[in-house]
Amino acid sequence: xxxxxxxxxxxxxxxxxxxxxxxxxxxxxxxxxxxxxxxxxxxxxxxxxxxxxxxxxxxxxxxxxxxxxxxxxxxxxxxxxxxxxxxxxxxxxxxxxxxxxxxxxxxxxxxxxxxxxxxxxxxxxxxxxxxxxxxxxxxxxx
Amino acid sequence: xxxxxxxxxxxxxxxxxxxxxxxxxxxxxxxxxxxxxxxxxxxxxxxxxxxxxxxxxxxxxxxxxxxxxxxxxxxxxxxxxxxxxxxxxxxxxxxxxxxxxxxxxxxxxxxxxxxxxxxxxxxxxxxx
Numbered sequence: 388x389x390x391x392x393x394x395x396x397x398x399x400x401x402x403x404x405x406x407x408x409x410x411x412x413x414x415x416x417x418x419x420x421x422x423x424x425x426x427x428x429x430x431x432x433x434x435x436x437x438x439x440x441x442x443x444x445x446x447x448x449x450x451x452x453x454x455x456x457x458x459x460x461x462x463x464x465x466x467x468x469x470x471x472x473x474x475x476x477x478x479x480x481x482x483x484x485x486x487x488x489x490x491x492x493x494x495x496x497x498x499x500x501x502x503x504x505x506x507x508x509x510x511x512x513x514x515x516x517x518x519x520x521x522x523x524x525x526x527x528x529x
Numbered sequence: 530x531x532x533x534x535x536x537x538x539x540x541x542x543x544x545x546x547x548x549x550x551x552x553x554x555x556x557x558x559x560x561x562x563x564x565x566x567x568x569x570x571x572x573x574x575x576x577x578x579x580x581x582x583x584x585x586x587x588x589x590x591x592x593x594x595x596x597x598x599x600x601x602x603x604x605x606x607x608x609x610x611x612x613x614x615x616x617x618x619x620x621x622x623x624x625x626x627x628x629x630x631x632x633x634x635x636x637x638x639x640x641x642x643x644x645x646x647x648x649x650x651x652x653x654x655x656x657x
Contacts, residue, residue: 391577393607405651429573431612432642433533439639440622444630451622456637461605463535463639468575478584478595486588494584495607498549498576506552511559518562518571526572529531529614 389428389497390469390477396462397490401435401455413485425470426480432465468497531572531614531641532621538608539633544579557629565613570624576609605635612641 406414421427433439437455456462471477477494486492500512507515540548550558565571583598583606600606611628615621618638625636644652 389575391575405647408650411651431531431533434640434642434646436637436639438618439637440618442622442625442636442638444634444636445632449626459605461603461607463607465642474582474584478586481586482593482595484588484593486593487591488589490588492586492588493606494586495580496578496582498578498609502578503549503555506549506555508552511556514559514563518559518566519574521566522571522573525566525569525614526612529572 388471388473389499390471390474391495391497392467392469392477392481393463393493393495394465394486395491395493396436396464400464401437401457401462403435403437410485417484420483421467421469421480424480428468428470430465430467433463436462530616530621531612531643532618533639533641534611534613534621534625534628535607535637535639536609536628536630537605537635537637539631541579541606541608542604544581546579546581548579550576554629554631561627561629562611564627565611565624570613570615571611572614573612574610577607579608580606 418427418430435455439454441452441454441456443450443452469477469480471480474494474496481492481494484492500507500515562571562574580603581599583600584595585598585600586593586595613621613624615624618640621638625638628636630636
């Protein structure tokens, strides 16, 4: 099973404060453990929401709002994608992460093709697999 | 530049644990995904199961405490993402415009950090 581990934004991440060396080296060690255990699939950090935009969909209308999104309590600062056997295993790994000071992290299971049932027809499934293979090739190039 | 288009689906405010998108939406999404691929901008994409199946871990005072979902007080939770390569935020926002979203949905466009965005001492500490 794959899980997306979502690190929530806080005042520092939203202010664009970069992590100090201590946190970076601890995080580096933790990431290394994840890689060695074959758990780590991907990980990224995001720029503050002040550099972002939101688009709201209503009928055919699209409204764009530029960041920051100070009113939102669920802003994201970064994420990992992990491969584990269960949600409990994801929780166990996460508890070893070098966070503190009230940081909140969310664990969300990723949909796999089989979860969609008959909605994902064989044709759509083949198309989806092509899309993923192509995206992976493109990601390696960048 | 890499951007994440984070989907915030209205339906995830009270989606049940067995929620899956409709066949119609899956078909539309696949078509949209293919348009991203054809343009050579798509780097990754995933859909997330509803927040009711989530867990949260809070780190405080040297301790980590886990809580299972649902999180009824939580608003605007993510339901999936595309990661794309774009020349500017405007270009990323334009791609978001074409996504097959439902009424009340939001797409949040966020720039991904690159190693070049960090000062040299930070890069060294990260071993890059």
